[in-house]
Amino acid sequence: MPWSVAPLRAGRAWPLAPDAASLRARWDALVRCESAEERAALFQPSRIRGLHTAVPQLPGHDAPTAPLAAERGPCPEPVRVLHGPFDQQWLIPDHRLIDAARPELWRVAGPGQTFVVEQARGPVPAARAAEGRAPLRDPDPAGPAVVCSALLPDGHAPAGRPGRIRPLFRRPGGREPNLAPGLLDRLTDLLGRAVSAEDFLAWTTAAAAHGAGGCAVPLPLSPAVWDTGVALGRRMLWLYTHGARCGRSPEDRPKLPGGRRPYVRAALPSNLRALSGALRYDADEETLHLGEGRIAPVPAGAWEFRAAGVRVLEHWVDLRSAPAPAGPLDAIRPALWPREWTSDLLELITVLALLAELRPQQRELAARLSEGQQLTADELRTAGVLPAPAAARHPASVLDHHEEGPNGQFALL
Numbered sequence: 158m159p160w161s162v163a164p165l166r167a168g169r170a171w172p173l174a175p176d177a178a179s180l181r182a183r184w185d186a187l188v189r190c191e192s193a194e195e196r197a198a199l200f201q202p203s204r205i206r207g208l209h210t211a212v213p214q215l216p217g218h219d220a221p222t223a224p225l226a227a228e229r230g231p232c233p234e235p236v237r238v239l240h241g242p243f244d245q246q247w248l249i250p251d252h253r254l255i256d257a258a259r260p261e262l263w264r265v266a267g268p269g270q271t272f273v274v275e276q277a278r279g280p281v282p283a284a285r286a287a288e289g290r291a292p293l294r295d296p297d298p299a300g301p302a303v304v305c306s307a308l309l310p311d312g313h314a315p316a317g318r319p320g321r322i323r324p325l326f327r328r329p330g331g332r333e334p335n336l337a338p339g340l341l342d343r344l345t346d347l348l349g350r351a352v353s354a355e356d357f358l359a360w361t362t363a364a365a366a367h368g369a370g371g372c373a374v375p376l377p378l379s380p381a382v383w384d385t386g387v388a389l390g391r392r393m394l395w396l397y398t399h400g401a402r403c404g405r406s407p408e409d410r411p412k413l414p415g416g417r418r419p420y421v422r423a424a425l426p427s428n429l430r431a432l433s434g435a436l437r438y439d440a441d442e443e444t445l446h447l448g449e450g451r452i453a454p455v456p457a458g459a460w461e462f463r464a465a466g467v468r469v470l471e472h473w474v475d476l477r478s479a480p481a482p483a484g485p486l487d488a489i490r491p492a493l494w495p496r497e498w499t500s501d502l503l504e505l506i507t508v509l510a511l512l513a514e515l516r517p518q519q520r521e522l523a524a525r526l527s528e529g530q531q532l533t534a535d536e537l538r539t540a541g542v543l544p545a546p547a548a549a550r551h552p553a554s555v556l557d558h559h560e561e562g563p564n565g566q567f568a569l570l
Contacts, residue, residue, distance in 0.1 A: 158273065158361075159545035160335045160552065161321035164312025168203040168256030171486035172249040173311075175477050176495055177235040180249050183486040184232035193226060199486050200225065205256040211563035216264040218250040222563050225253050239310040242276060242300070242464040243505060244473055245399075248311075261552040265324050266309045269331025271358060271394070271402055273303050274310045275320025278367040279466025300464040302365040302372045305358070305394055307401035315467040320372070325358050327553040337545040340537070347532065348380045359390030362397070363522060376532040382525050389518050396508050396515075411507050417454050419506045425450030427493040432478035436471060445506070447474065452506070458513025459506045469509060473502070 167173060174180050190196035197208055206212075208226040220233040233251050240246040252258055262272075279299045312322050327333040334341070334354035344352040363386045365374050377383050395403040400410045412418060426432055426448040435448040438460045444453040445460065455470075462469050477498060481487045537543040 158323040158325075158335050159337055159549040160327060161323045162259050162262055163257070164310075164314075164319040164322060165255065165259050165262075166257035167254075167311075168206055169201040169254070169484065170482050171201070171484055171489075172251070172254040173238075173240060173246055174490065175244075175246050175498065175501075176491060177247040178495075179490050180235045180247055181232045183489045184249065186486060186489060187225075188228050188230070196226070201484055201486075203256055206253065210253060212252045213260070213562040214560060215250050215252045215258055216260055216560055217267065218263070220249075220251040220253070222252075237308055239272075239274075239306040239308045241311075241313040241315050241472075242274065242304040243469050243509070244476065245308065245501065259322075262309060262322060262324065264552070265326060265329050267329060269326065270307070270329075271325045271398070272306045272308075272310050273323040273325065273358070273361065274306065274312055275303055275323070275372045276301055277314050277317025277320060277465040278302075279315075279317045279463070297367050298463070299367075299466040300462075302367045303361065304464070305362055305397040305402075307398040314465055315472050316465045325354060333553060335549075337537075337542050338549060339540065339542045343537070343540050343542055344376070344532075347378055348383050350380060350384075356387050359387045359394055359403070361390065362393045363387070363390035363519060364526065366523070375526055377526055378530040378532055379525075382522070382529055385525070386522050389515065389522060393512065393515060396512050399504065399508060411504070411511055413456075413507055413510060417456075419452055419455055419503050421450065421499060421503075422453050423449060423451040425452075425494055425499065429478050429491065429494055432474065432494070433480070435478075436474050445470070452503070455506050456510040456513065458516075459510035462509040462513055470502075470506065473505060 171183050172180065174183075187196060187199050190199060193208065200208060202208065209224045211224060212222065214220055214222055218233060218236070221228065221230060233249055235247040236250050237245055238248045250263075252260070266272075278297060310322055312319050314320070324335050325331075327335045334357075336354060336357060341352050341354065341357065344357070360376075360383065361374050365372055367373070377386070391403040395409075396411055404410075422444070426435075431448050435446075437446045438444070438455070439446065440457055440460075442453065443455050443457065444451050445455040460468070460470060464472075477494075481490055534543060
């Protein structure tokens, strides 16, 4: 996947939040300021963005392009994004607020697009580090090497250095795969079956692992191994995207088998301050305690699931209950636990539990892969697939729609 993009760089935390209502309240507080000094203090200017910075719209969103110093209008409608590997949050899609918004990603986001986000390996939990498993032979206990998202990802890393973001397609509407030219044809010839871009993405999701030089995606020469990995990867894609990709229907959402759906067994504390540092897990009862609140059943695999070495559920709750960052607009946040967060948390528990259940299949796939023949980089170079041409490493030109540039001008791309 030769075209990759660096993670978004916000420059300020307040345009992103777990709930959309806080973002609208923060925007209203900003535009109500009549004094330039007060508005600047709220906005938090950086070297790249200030109240008078002129920038174009983010593709696909109709935020104003006049300088923020004169802004009096309503908040641009917040959009759902993937913050880090598993946290679905809300973002104000206004280019004036984000230091490095990566417009090329916004341009290709939407129906048919899936993003691959490389993950830092992070620290391996001490209990598992002693096992000494080699990379590429077992799913890493510190977390997956890649995650996938149907939402635009910001590429944030909970720990370690953030990785690159790789769209599956280079053009809007799921057109032109972001793959080295000739790769799919080569795999089709070697495996004796048609290989699509979606098949390759599914294989990558199942087989990617942390290697010495970063994320590694071994390619098998066995059709049976390939078919097994693609089927497993499609299941994982369905989970990573919360049913948005590889599902049977839009209503096909992840659920635990056997009716073991997690429920709120005791009401969660409404006061967010009461939750700070009050999270614990009871493995014997499969219960997640949030202060006096209880959620069960929570399988151990969901609680222990890590990304970049950080426990996902713990990090998710901490982001919502920890004290607000120092910025004045960051302090505008819910005082009480919103009902929507409970639904989000229950769904996240389900996704993590189901992903953890797939790890034995990933281990089996890794073992079969290591025992069989693999397609090497040298063979791909001989076939002319590698290195990918320079043009494939850059965004495609998009000429089929207008985008508004700074101060209302039209930009032609």
